Amino acid sequence: MRDLIGAAKCVLFDFDGPVCHLFRDRPTPAIAARLREAVLTDEFAGDAGNWLPETDDPLEILRAAFERPELVERGLARDIERALTKEEVQAAPGAFPTAYADTLVRTLSATGRQLAITTNNSQQAVERYLQTRMTGELFADRIHGRSSEGPLRLKPDPYCLLKALESTGTSPQDALMIGDAARDLEAARAAGVAFVGYARDEHKAEQLRAAGAEHTVDSLRDVVLAVDPGAHV
Template sequence: MLFDFDGTVVDTVELIRESHRHATRQVLGVELSDRELVARVGLPLSDQMRAFSEEHADELLRVYREWNHGHTAELIREYPGMSDLLAELRAAGRPLGLVTSKMRPVADLAFAVLPLRDYFDVIVTTEDTVRHKPAPDPVLHALRALDARPEDAVMVGDAPFDLRAGAAAGCITVGVTWGFFDRETLSALGPDAVVDDTAELADLLLRR
């Protein structure tokens, strides 16, 4: 069972949105809507910055990182019931993977605040593959590490990019509505299920 990280396992919605707001305000001098700020969350950060401004992408990234790292401990949260769910899945013998577009040092920063790392048998970060979500590569990388077949695997995520990557890898896909994207956006991709809270996700995953 494979999980996306931001907006799926950990609530970084405010942290990431406000990091983007700070960077685009400071570097580009623009005020973007909440929706515009988070439209590409789930893609590698460098791609998100290039979408804001090709020319100022490096400076955006630098300013984003500085603000983000300084506020991670204060703003990152675990979603209610998530560690209980991960513990239950482990107790039921399900191999677990985390598939994130984050870079490894940034994922480590999150794990320094929230002790979730040990629930996962494999953690795939952006360094592990050349292509990233929505390409299937990071999902397939995790499945190889777990010695699992795509058709036996579930990819759980809050972003269209997670669902597309999971489907392209041949996995069952489950969208979660508590992250950066709404039910309508996720349902449009035709996932196998969309769930609204961790209790519903637990029911679904523990039945498999």
């Protein structure tokens, strides 16, 4: 892992997990239930109970809505996306920072690395959160999240990673992604970017290892020390 980080000229962060716990005060099962209800009560959604996934992950409800052409054509899928964006933006000021995340991004920036966010969350939510941590300037125009315009392209689609490589002027072999989910690893592989998994608990670690992650950490402190062995953390 130290070699991967040492070689990286640019580090791409997933947002919810490696940077913060976005929904600490707004449980995701309740958000998923609200999105599900919005679909189920729409008269043109058909027998939504047969195709909506049984999940507490709001992003999976959103993904399912965009897979129904009739919902995309009518604008309901986009309405669901806007509703989720509103939830994320409202949650951002109360998001709980991941331990050592602020130290890590500042250390990476101080050692000359470029930084970018590559996330399935909305760009507006990321920007609002970073403002609260006073780290937004470290990412500048390199926040690549879900947009309210155009098609929905969520990881494991590597689209946001490819946009980050473009915005930073970095080749894939010079970049590293830090993510906490199998879909992050899959996107990194598709983009040709090295990957370090952040696993806040053993369950997450098992999921990442099962997906093929070779390098995982349970604390970003390990990454800080890999960047700067003399750091007092």
